[in-house]
Amino acid sequence: MAEKPLSDGLLRWYRSHARALPWRAPPGKKPPDPYRVWLSEIMLQQTTVAAAKPYFATFTERWPTVEALAATASEDIMAAWAGLGYYARARNLHACARAIVADHGGQFPSTETELRTLPGIGAYTGAAIAAIGFGEPATVVDANVERVIARLYAIETPLPGARPEIRKMAELLTPEDHAGDFAQAMMDLGATICSARAPDCTRCPLQNRCRAARTEDPGKFPFKAPKKTKPVRRGTAYWLERDEAVLLVRHPERGMLGGMRALPSHGWREPAADPVETPGDIDWIRYGTVRHVFTHFALELDVVGGHVLTDEAPEGEWWPIAMIEEAGLPTLFAKAVTLVAAYRENDP
DNA sequence: TAACCGTGGCG
DNA sequence: TCGCCAAGGTT
Incomplete structure (x- = not known):
C-alpha cells in the first residue's frame, strides 16, 4: 500500500x-x-x-x-x-x-x-x-x-x-x-x-x-566538510576631527564594506602581518582596539584620533559628530565610534 | 569551484 | 571565550 x-x-x-x-x-x-x-x-x-x-x-x-x-x-x-x-x-x-x-x-x-x-x-x-x-x-x-x-x-x-x-x-x-x-x-x-x-x-x-x-x-546530520580557520588581520582606523565637531568619513565604492560609509583606515583589508605605523606628524590619541569577526577573517582594529587643522578637505566628507548615528556606519566602525565615546565618557 | 562577503546569538 | 550557525549570491 x-x-x-x-x-x-x-x-x-x-x-x-x-x-x-x-x-x-x-x-x-x-x-x-x-x-x-x-x-x-x-x-x-x-x-x-x-x-x-x-x-x-x-x-x-x-x-x-x-x-x-x-x-x-x-x-x-x-x-x-x-x-x-x-x-x-x-x-x-x-x-x-x-x-x-x-x-x-x-x-x-x-x-x-x-x-x-x-x-x-x-x-x-x-x-x-x-x-x-x-x-x-x-x-x-x-x-x-x-x-x-x-x-x-x-x-x-x-x-x-x-x-x-x-x-x-x-x-x-x-x-x-x-x-x-x-x-x-x-x-x-x-x-x-x-x-x-x-x-x-x-x-x-x-x-x-x-x-x-x-x-x-x-x-x-547533516555531515559537513571541515572549516578553515580564520586568519587574524590588523589595521588602524582614524578618528579625524576638525574644530567644528565634524569627523572625516569616507565612502569606498568597492571591496569590503563597499558602498558603505567608513572611517578612514588602512592595513586590514590586506592580509598584513605587521602592525601599521601611524603618521608621525599629528599628536595621536590612542583610543584602543576594536575586535570584529568577518566571514573569512578576524580583525583587530586600532582606533587612533587626532585633530586636523587644515581647511583642505582630505578625500571624504566632514560629518557632524552629533549625527554620527545617521551616517549608516557598518558595525565594525560603529564599534569604533562606541569605543571613542566610552573613552571620552571616562576621560573627557 | 572555491573564495569572498557581516552580523548577532547560542551552547 | 569561541566556534558554529543562519530563509545565499556573485565572481
Missing part, C-alpha cells in the same frame, strides 16, 4: 504551528504582496528572523512599494541597511527594484526562471518568491531544508557535496499544490524543532518517517 505523501502531514502541522511573521500570510491564505516576499527573502539570506524583523519594518514603512524603493538614492538604502551585513544585498536590492520598474512594469515575474535573472536573486530566493509569493510549485532549498532532508534520509555524504542528492529528494517531496506553505513549513520545522544544535524529535510531525530520529544522535 502506498504511503501518504510526507507533505500532507507537514502541511497539517504547519496549519496549527506556523510562526506569525510580518511578511507572511497565514497557512492556506492568498499569497502576500510579492514585493514584501522579495524584500523579506533578501533580508533573510544568511540572516536570522530576529535580526531581519526591525529592518523589514523600517523598509516597508519608508518604502511601501517597489516603485518607491527604485526611486530612492542608493546612499539612503545603504544607510538603512547598515548593521544587517552582507552589503552586496543592499546594492542588489536597489538594482533589482530598478529593474522591476524599468523592465517589468513594476510587477515581479512569477516564475523561478524569470526571477533568477534579477540581481540578488539566486536559486533559493527565486524558488522562494515563486512558491511563497505566487503559489508556483517551485522547490525551495535553504539550510533548513537541507538539514531536515539530510536527517529524514540519514544522508552521510558531507555538505556541500550532498547538495544534488538533497535537492533531488526535495523535488520529490514538494507538492504540486501549496508549495509555498510546504516550503515555509520545512523552514519552520528546521528553525523550531529540527534545529541545528538540539533537535527535539519528540515534538516533530515527521518523527515516524525520519531515519535520523531512529539513530543515537539525530543532531549529527
Whole structure:
C-alpha cells in the first residue's frame, strides 16, 4: 500500500504551528504582496528572523512599494541597511527594484526562471518568491531544508557535496499544490524543532518517517566538510576631527564594506602581518582596539584620533559628530565610534 | 569551484 | 571565550 505523501502531514502541522511573521500570510491564505516576499527573502539570506524583523519594518514603512524603493538614492538604502551585513544585498536590492520598474512594469515575474535573472536573486530566493509569493510549485532549498532532508534520509555524504542528492529528494517531496506553505513549513520545522544544535524529535510531525530520529544522535546530520580557520588581520582606523565637531568619513565604492560609509583606515583589508605605523606628524590619541569577526577573517582594529587643522578637505566628507548615528556606519566602525565615546565618557 | 562577503546569538 | 550557525549570491 502506498504511503501518504510526507507533505500532507507537514502541511497539517504547519496549519496549527506556523510562526506569525510580518511578511507572511497565514497557512492556506492568498499569497502576500510579492514585493514584501522579495524584500523579506533578501533580508533573510544568511540572516536570522530576529535580526531581519526591525529592518523589514523600517523598509516597508519608508518604502511601501517597489516603485518607491527604485526611486530612492542608493546612499539612503545603504544607510538603512547598515548593521544587517552582507552589503552586496543592499546594492542588489536597489538594482533589482530598478529593474522591476524599468523592465517589468513594476510587477515581479512569477516564475523561478524569470526571477533568477534579477540581481540578488539566486536559486533559493527565486524558488522562494515563486512558491511563497505566487503559489508556483517551485522547490525551495535553504539550510533548513537541507538539514531536515539530510536527517529524514540519514544522508552521510558531507555538505556541500550532498547538495544534488538533497535537492533531488526535495523535488520529490514538494507538492504540486501549496508549495509555498510546504516550503515555509520545512523552514519552520528546521528553525523550531529540527534545529541545528538540539533537535527535539519528540515534538516533530515527521518523527515516524525520519531515519535520523531512529539513530543515537539525530543532531549529527547533516555531515559537513571541515572549516578553515580564520586568519587574524590588523589595521588602524582614524578618528579625524576638525574644530567644528565634524569627523572625516569616507565612502569606498568597492571591496569590503563597499558602498558603505567608513572611517578612514588602512592595513586590514590586506592580509598584513605587521602592525601599521601611524603618521608621525599629528599628536595621536590612542583610543584602543576594536575586535570584529568577518566571514573569512578576524580583525583587530586600532582606533587612533587626532585633530586636523587644515581647511583642505582630505578625500571624504566632514560629518557632524552629533549625527554620527545617521551616517549608516557598518558595525565594525560603529564599534569604533562606541569605543571613542566610552573613552571620552571616562576621560573627557 | 572555491573564495569572498557581516552580523548577532547560542551552547 | 569561541566556534558554529543562519530563509545565499556573485565572481
